[in-house]
Amino acid sequence: AQSVTQLDSQVPVFEEAPVELRCNYSSSVSVYLFWYVQYPNQGLQLLLKYLSGSTLVESINGFEAEFNKSQTSFHLRKPSVHISDTAEYFCAVTPSGGYQKVTFGIGTKLQVIP
């Protein structure tokens, strides 16, 4: 079985400051990793994903995440946040190879302060 830990339930940060949202996972098999974003009263949208290859993955709006197998982490970073980045962010993991369920973390609320 897999598990995901998002240690920070809320992260306040000033506009244009950098941010890191932490995600650690546990799994006995190789995995795929995802970050989803949820804006208020909306469904989740995929932000970025790691399937294989380069351990650094990027989104179109400036976020990036790095897969670190030795530390079992997949932290999400952005060098300069905007007000529009205020949302809840979910880290998720699924075993690679074949159909499997996805396990989500409890989410981290990013609040960007003007």
Add this chain to the structure above:
Amino acid sequence: SQTIHQWPATLVQPVGSPLSLECTVEGTSNPNLYWYRQAAGRGLQLLFYSVGIGQISSEVPQNLSASRPQDRQFILSSKKLLLSDSGFYLCAWSGRVRGHNEQFFGPGTRLTVL
């Protein structure tokens, strides 16, 4: 392109009343379908998933049930709602590509049980 619909968007129901939430997917065939509940501070809880018509797996014992009468239709039901059933219900689908389980979410239904 694929789209996923959920209705209603919001619902207020008295305790003990029945429930029916509907989810439909367009633009794909034979998807895996999921129902999640999101309660404040508790992240996403997988309630049911389905790999085909009439095939339902329950993750959490409760007074909810799910059905899949058609390939791209997924229904969440209850005969008698409880206060604890309040929450944000999300439907999601994923493709049947082996080794990849990226999920796509609907807009959600906000259920308030009074």
